[in-house]
Amino acid sequence: MNPEWELFFRARQGNEKAWRELVEKYQTRLAALALLITGSAAATDDIVQETFLRAFEAGIKNTAGTVSGYLGTIAYRLALKEVKRLRRDVELEGRYLTDDSGNPLESILTRERDRLVVEAVGTLDDAHRETLVLRCYGGHSYDEVAKIMRIPVGTVKSRIFNAVATCRKLLRQKGVLK
Amino acid sequence: MHIDDDKLLRYVLEVCSSDAERQDISEHLSACAECRRRLEGVRRDVGVIAGVRPRPAPLAMPRRESRSGVLYRSLRIAAVFALGIVVGYGASSVVREEPVYISPAYVPPPASPDSIYGFAVADATEVPARYYEYVLGGEN
Numbered sequence: 001m002n003p004e005w006e007l008f009f010r011a012r013q014g015n016e017k018a019w020r021e022l023v024e025k026y027q028t029r030l031a032a033l034a035l036l037i038t039g040s041a042a043a044t045d046d047i048v049q050e051t052f053l054r055a056f057e058a059g060i061k062n063t064a065g066t067v068s069g070y071l072g073t074i075a076y077r078l079a080l081k082e083v084k085r086l087r088r089d090v091e092l093e094g095r096y097l098t099d100d101s102g103n104p105l106e107s108i109l110t111r112e113r114d115r116l117v118v119e120a121v122g123t124l125d126d127a128h129r130e131t132l133v134l135r136c137y138g139g140h141s142y143d144e145v146a147k148i149m150r151i152p153v154g155t156v157k158s159r160i161f162n163a164v165a166t167c168r169k170l171l172r173q174k175g176v177l178k
Numbered sequence: 179m180h181i182d183d184d185k186l187l188r189y190v191l192e193v194c195s196s197d198a199e200r201q202d203i204s205e206h207l208s209a210c211a212e213c214r215r216r217l218e219g220v221r222r223d224v225g226v227i228a229g230v231r232p233r234p235a236p237l238a239m240p241r242r243e244s245r246s247g248v249l250y251r252s253l254r255i256a257a258v259f260a261l262g263i264v265v266g267y268g269a270s271s272v273v274r275e276e277p278v279y280i281s282p283a284y285v286p287p288p289a290s291p292d293s294i295y296g297f298a299v300a301d302a303t304e305v306p307a308r309y310y311e312y313v314l315g316g317e318n
Contacts, residue, residue, distance in 0.1 A: 031232040045235040053240040136228035157193035
């Protein structure tokens, strides 16, 4: 078993030191994934906590993949569920909610640059945003993203390229990128 | 001639249209300092887009229940349920059944004097003494 999984299982068995290491290694990335998919600062921390809870409760039979990918997949599915719930409540489609009352992005993003990136990613349609986030934050290879989203690898690559190109253009306009 | 921006982006993202394209770009980069500089710029941009870092929130360590814990919990629930049934059954058999009172209703005497109703009564639960005398043949 590789060291990543060893760390995971030690944390799962209640080892406090292993738990702290696991959190330090994956929490920020999972939070970014949740935030970029949902656009909701309020949902982010809950999704991350729920991700670890479900990861610990699940019976893991296959450790061929990475811990990062395993956690990323759980967080992604929870984030999608939250998006459906939020949109059902507010009846908005295709874009972030603009009113995250009580929990603005500043509450969770300390860097202005990060806030502008989240806003830029938020302008993408669901397909491009989810593909980009799974690849860049979910710890997945192109093949894994294709499998998770049930689309051809070529489509994944095309979406990633278009998503990054769009975000680059927007961020240049805002002065974040040169 | 330099590599265009889109090609550099495809190279950084590893989404070149073919191995031949990737090879051409690699060869050009090895010879062109300007394109290497621009490549670093593209890598930085991708790094910014892939580098959002929310502030970490405190996380509680999930406690995973062991199999024996699950079994113990299930047995405990079953025991409480069984106890509830036993206590409920026992309580129902101990509690005395209270008699049910039916409020007396006035039954007007029919025209025929041959039935009990031929006798005036204070209420329907009272059987007048005269009726007993009648039944027992005390009266004509």
